[in-house]
Amino acid sequence: MSKKVLVLGETRAGQLRNVSFEAVAAGKTAAQGGEVIGVLIGDAVSSLAEEMIQHGADRVLTVEDEKLGQYTSDGFAQALMAVIEQEQPDGILFGHTALGKDLSPKIAAKLNTGLISDATAINEENGEIVFTRPIYSGKAFEKVVVEDGLLFATVRPNNIEPLQKDETRSGDVSSVSASIKDLRTIIQDVVRKSTDGVDLSEAKVIIAGGRGVKSEEGFQPLKELADVLGGAVGASRGACDADYCDYSLQIGQTGKVVTPDLYIACGISGAIQHLAGMSNSKVIVAINKDPEADIFKVADYGIVGDLFEVIPMLTEEFKKVKA
Ligand code: FAD
Numbered sequence: 085m086s087k088k089v090l091v092l093g094e095t096r097a098g099q100l101r102n103v104s105f106e107a108v109a110a111g112k113t114a115a116q117g118g119e120v121i122g123v124l125i126g127d128a129v130s131s132l133a134e135e136m137i138q139h140g141a142d143r144v145l146t147v148e149d150e151k152l153g154q155y156t157s158d159g160f161a162q163a164l165m166a167v168i169e170q171e172q173p174d175g176i177l178f179g180h181t182a183l184g185k186d187l188s189p190k191i192a193a194k195l196n197t198g199l200i201s202d203a204t205a206i207n208e209e210n211g212e213i214v215f216t217r218p219i220y221s222g223k224a225f226e227k228v229v230v231e232d233g234l235l236f237a238t239v240r241p242n243n244i245e246p247l248q249k250d251e252t253r254s255g256d257v258s259s260v261s262a263s264i265k266d267l268r269t270i271i272q273d274v275v276r277k278s279t280d281g282v283d284l285s286e287a288k289v290i291i292a293g294g295r296g297v298k299s300e301e302g303f304q305p306l307k308e309l310a311d312v313l314g315g316a317v318g319a320s321r322g323a324c325d326a327d328y329c330d331y332s333l334q335i336g337q338t339g340k341v342v343t344p345d346l347y348i349a350c351g352i353s354g355a356i357q358h359l360a361g362m363s364n365s366k367v368i369v370a371i372n373k374d375p376e377a378d379i380f381k382v383a384d385y386g387i388v389g390d391l392f393e394v395i396p397m398l399t400e401e402f403k404k405v406k407a
Pocket residue numbers: 293294295296297319320321322323334335336337338339340350351352353354355356357358361371372373374377389390391392
């Protein structure tokens with residue numbers, strides 16, 4: 085049975101985030117031949133509607149209000165509820181991002197419905213929509229089917245392939261009026277941490293350093309390798325606790341969960357709490373001078389050696405390949 089599925093488009097620095105296109109692709113599967121409707125909420129977001137359509141949305145609804153210029157769960161919930169009341173969808177999909185994780189439970193509570201959080205895959209099996217999601221910190225996966233009710237899920241970045249952009253696609257773009265009532269949270273100022281380039285949660289390549297990196301300066305070779313590969317630098321909690329880098333780089337059970345195409349773990353022992361954040365990466369390379377390190381148990385390729393010798397060699401070789 086074809087369905088109507090809403091997909092929230094998420095923006096950063098005035099651009100749509102890639103996870104929005106991945107959610108549109110998930111929406112296509114969930115809709116089973118029905119309609120995928122992109123939703124854009126913000127101050128001036130309608131210019132982004134075309135790009136959502138080019139990535140597969142059939143039409144786009146915008147909710148624009150100057151009170152929505154900065155994300156607040158209060159304001160975005162009011163805007164999204166106006167869209168939901170108008171459209172009465174069968175499904176709603178968000179990215180499993182900080183925004184998605186904040187907003188989705190609030191909407192689920194308002195709708196008195198369940199939420200499938202952090203889906204890593206969505207498939208149609210025997211006519212049913214099946215969501216796959218990790219449990220027990222990624223040690224196992226469960227498959228979830230909604231028997232009756234709303235298909236409401238957040239999708240983990242970097243797991244669902246977006247549809248090929250098609251610049252010839254067109255679709256209707258219309259606005260939904262929502263009277264945004266006084267917000268209980270007012271954002272006075274946003275101070276961004278400088279993240280030197282690629283966003284960790286959406287990076288295709290991550291070079292992560294652990295306590296074996298030994299100092300803040302020790303991260304420099306990792307940054308150089310990340311630059312050559314167009315990737316981002318991450319870290320274990322060991323490295324963050326030792327003050328070698330900022331906690332915003334931490335990957336693991338109490339840090340970010342990442343699934344890049346390539347994860348290079350440098351001087352990381354492979355504690356279970358670290359593996360919880362990266363073991364679903366597509367290809368894992370471990371560099372460690374201890375051949376017994378647990379990280380080698382999850383690695384596709386292992387290099388036993390001193391990271392300060394191995395990483396510069398890798399950087400030089402990748403530079404040659406790229407030249
Ligand atoms: P270590 O375990 O000290 O490993 C350092 C490694 O570097 C060693 O294997 C060593 O052989 C290698 N090494 C040293 N020098 C070199 C060299 N020159 N070249 C190559 N290799 C070298 N950890 C996380 O990462 N993320 C989390 O989210 C997280 N959450 C946690 C939550 C809880 C509740 C708890 C209790 C712990 C959590 N931890 C987390 C901590 C985790 O248990 C480990 O302590 C931590 O991951 C260890 O970091 P590490 O691998 O960098 O350090």
